[in-house]
Amino acid sequence: MPDGYETVVGLEVHCELSTRTKLFCGCENSFGAAPNSQVCPVCLGLPGSLPVLNRRAVELAIRIGQALGCEIRPSVFHRKNYFYPDMPKDYQISQYDLPVNVNGHLDLPDGSVVGIERAHIEEDTGKSTHIGATGRIKGASHSLVDYNRAGVPLVEIVSAPDIRSAAQARSYVSELRRVLVAAGASDGRMEEGSLRVDANVSVRPDGSTTFGTRCEVKNLNSFRSLVRSIEYESKRQVALLEAGEAILQETRHFDESSGETHSLRSKEEAYDYRYFPEPDLVPLEPDEALLRAAAVGAGLMPGERRRLLWEAIGASLEEHASGALADQIETVIDLELDRLVVDAVAAGADGRLALARAANEAAANPESARSLGAGSFAALLQLESSGSLSATQSKAVLTVLTEEGGDPSEIAARLGFEGLGDAEIEELIDGVVAAHPEEWSRYLEGDGKVAGFLLGRIMRESKGRANGKVVSTKLAERRSRA
Amino acid sequence: MSRISVEEVRHVALLARLELSDDELAVLSGELSALLDHVEQIRRLDTSGVPPTAHPLPMRNVLREDEPRPGLSAAEALAAAPAVEDGRYSVPSILGDEP
Incomplete structure (x- = not known):
């Protein structure tokens, strides 16, 4: 103008x-x-x-x-x-x-x-x-x-x-x-x-x-x-x-x-x-x-659906104003996936994670995603939140879950995503630490850049079966103990 | 006395796609003028304070259910059309120069 x-x-x-x-x-x-x-x-x-x-x-x-x-x-x-x-x-x-x-x-x-x-x-x-x-x-x-x-x-x-x-x-x-x-x-x-x-x-x-x-x-x-x-x-x-x-x-x-x-x-x-x-x-x-x-028969109006979503994800007023989550919210409303998110949160899923997975991954196949049960969606998201599945693994399970339905844990097992146990991960970390003593001491001194290197090595040794978030947490724990 | 000229009747007839003979044009010119005179008489009445009448019957909310009913086939619908092309009514150019 x-x-x-x-x-x-x-x-x-x-x-x-x-x-x-x-x-x-x-x-x-x-x-x-x-x-x-x-x-x-x-x-x-x-x-x-x-x-x-x-x-x-x-x-x-x-x-x-x-x-x-x-x-x-x-x-x-x-x-x-x-x-x-x-x-x-x-x-x-x-x-x-x-x-x-x-x-x-x-x-x-x-x-x-x-x-x-x-x-x-x-x-x-x-x-x-x-x-x-x-x-x-x-x-x-x-x-x-x-x-x-x-x-x-x-x-x-x-x-x-x-x-x-x-x-x-x-x-x-x-x-x-x-x-x-x-x-x-x-x-x-x-x-x-x-x-x-x-x-x-x-x-x-x-x-x-x-x-x-x-x-x-x-x-x-x-x-x-x-x-x-x-x-x-x-x-x-x-x-x-x-x-x-x-x-x-x-x-x-x-x-x-x-x-x-x-x-x-x-x-x-x-x-x-x-x-x-x-x-x-x-x-x-x-x-x-x-x-x-x-x-009779009128559905929920978009203003009300928006309010329910904001409430489900527990966003602060600042976040409302910044509009960072607004795009995701509009996407799930337009794709009629907002009910799924709200119900998944009610079933125990993390709100932001549910919103992100619905707006990004489920959105690729909205028709099937609309018939996804909120319970199994929530169960999958809980596996991801608890660290049993990595983000990448969770997305792969979601794709199968959306297309075929079924139980998220079973799908994860079928895809070979059985997460490594704590002991196995500790063992992997021991191996990498022993093989790279110089990088390890730099990491202990607080060199943030080397953290990515160590994580990458451990993930490679695990052949992708370790959860990156869990490994990072364990690395940090070792440093705070050292 | 209102006067609807033969030319005005001819113009309206063309817009309505009615083909009228010269005799019919003359008759209609008289009849339409008489109709307008009649309306003119009514207009002279003082209707201030009389609410407008949308309908003479004391009826409200006449509704039908939203159920499909058979209509005409395309062939039946188009049978009376002067010109048909591609299953559709063919009409002369819409923004053409009017005579």
Whole structure:
């Protein structure tokens, strides 16, 4: 961001709900079917068809509102009219001035809070493919439309203009994604369009309390596009202001290949959507029963999961602030391995070790790791903590344990990791000390560098069967006794 | 008296992809104007203090279970389309110059 200016961002996130059927009809809601194979008179807008609201979609929408701390209110569906072939009815059913969820907030991992203005229910549109030289809508000879997606239930989550950087926008979307997945409302797959983001971006001089003119950037299908488009758009707007030019309020398309945004619609297409209440649907007034049904089945929210992990590893406030463990914590939450860590700690494992092994080693095969029993994970970690297994050996056992299951001690024995007994290790140390008297006396005098040499020799003599930590401890003991 | 011109009806008909004869355009121009006049009359009423009516029926929360039901096959769905390509509806260029 150029000096002297601040970026202001509000995000609109469209989330496809994980229902079995569409919002207003019984057509299947699933990704990747043959074009126009999941359609019926309702979602094709054929004459005489009538929409009926999907109970599950309503419950998931309310659950999103609950997760975002929204007020959940009586709401009404409206028709948003526009002539565009992606909606065969020539209108989209949406919620307008009376959305079901309002005035919530999302807490980000860094402690910042982003307001949620509304989260309303609407139907998705069909998918258009533009045929022509560029594959873009401009200059296309014609377009092909698949209505499988038309009528799929969406919740559009509109943030307040509380976001101040591309990095914070990224953090907001990834936290929101975690919340939506935890709520069971969405599969969170951005690459399949389950989450789609539009960014309202403006800039203003530092210290200014009024907002600049904003542009709405569309086509942000990945975190990378989100970050790049906000950075590009901020610079473009600052350059206009510096040159004394005005910023036009408009919709702009982000081009992934050039990393630039381009004006999408000319001003004569500035739409008047002529919203009016949908006469075919009655109002939605969430009552106690609906609110309770919505709450059933929601998983733990990421903030709570984070808190449980911090608690399990017993981190200090300084460590919270330094963020040293934060990456590992985010990794295990994203891979759904946090339950494993918390349960393993409850079963007696060391918290930090459990977190590290989950974030690094178990993360290589998260699917299998998720079905790993917390008890056997804890048992393995205890073998490592007690020195029966070295870190390297423990990781090797974990790989087998994750893939095949079984008992950690048995796997260790099978892999030949039967640790050497104390007597055997002492014997090895005796041998190395005798063979290298000069290095040994330097070690006794406190030469730290030679410690590694001695350890290496002993480990080599043991053919990797000695635990390095145990050997180091024994060496130190001998020195303190000498 | 509102007046919806024949040209305006022609434009809206094009947007809605309706093919209308000159006679039909003339009839609709009169009918649409009469409709607007009717709405204009209603607008003259003082409705301050009357809550907006979203729906005339005293009903709330009409919901259906999230159970799939058979719809149309792709062939049935596309049967009424003027043009089809690749199993999809083929539509004229969207950002074309409007007449």
